[in-house]
Amino acid sequence: MKRTYSGAPDGKGVVYEWDGNQEIGQGRMEITESSPPSRIAMKLDFIRPFEAHNMVEFTLQSRGDTTQATWAMYGPLPYISKLIGIFISMDKMIGKDFEAGLARLKAIAEDPGH
Incomplete structure (x- = not known):
């Protein structure tokens, strides 16, 4: 990348x-x-x-x-996204990414030398 x-x-x-x-x-x-x-x-x-x-x-x-x-x-939220949202839970799709990001932020905040 x-x-x-x-x-x-x-x-x-x-x-x-x-x-x-x-x-x-x-x-x-x-x-x-x-x-x-x-x-x-x-x-x-x-x-x-x-x-x-x-x-x-x-x-x-x-x-x-x-x-x-x-x-x-x-x-x-374009029409296609609204349509996809009917069949796929956005929370299930990207919720784990938000949780992982917040967990990394917590680890860094609690250990600045991290």
Whole structure:
């Protein structure tokens, strides 16, 4: 997989692009808002194997000794996606990826030298 980083050195304007095989596909992600330590928003564009344009948002809320992390993705839902949604549960399809990503974030947050 080819990975490219460009744009700002950190925060708003950082761009990450990837281009891989059919399983990985091609896409681009750009940080559109960075409000440390509570929020980061990104524009996520998938180019292939299917085209999709979404917004991704991470919010962090202090809860005493812990921090609640929320990862959300939203965007337009074309007709074909609505049709697929009738037969395939999006939560079952990508929910495990969100859970794995949040688990990695937790591990890094709890062990910064990780």
